[in-house]
Amino acid sequence: MGTPRRLVSWLTGHGPSATTAAGTWRRSSVVVLVAFALLVAGCGREAAPPTHRLEGTFIVHGFFPHRTYGAPCRGADAGYADIHRGTAVTVRDGTAAVLGTVALQGGTLRKGPLRGKDDNCVFSFSLTVPERDAYRIEVGQGRGVVPFARSDLERTNWKADLTIGAYTMFGGI
DSSP states (O other): OOOOHHHHHHHHTOSSOOOOHHHHHHHHHHHHHHHHHHHHHTOOOOOOEEEEEEEEEEEEEOOOOOTTTBBBGGGGGGGGOOOOOEEEEEEEETTTOEEEEEEEEEEEEEEEESSEEEEEEEEEEEEEEESSSSSEEESSSHHHHHEEEEEHHHTTTTTTEEEEEEOOSSSSS
């Protein structure tokens, strides 16, 4: 299918219904309108700030009554009843503006790094956050925030590892 002749005549100013002056005016009007539309389309749009995929772990360290490594576990097993699969992880910037919220996933028992009966219940989280100079990560409510500088997260390839519970050389107090 080609362009209709009437439209070509109107745009070019050639054809039975167009005079030279009228054709010139129409072409100029179209060029101005197209330029204006392109200008308006580009105005008011700021480039979106870069985003990063922030991944992390939240480890509950303590004494777990069962020692079946690789099996599901809960923070409650070690005295942290509010920490479980589904607990909210909130990421804020340095001004405390919320950048994103996601739920803890997993909850898998892993052998602790030190001798004794203390092990780890490992949860994970992952979300996309806009680039900021500072981040504050909070797991649950009332347990405080853990600050991270952007440079620290860049150095760890946008991975944040958090732990709750005391590690001791002797497997507990």
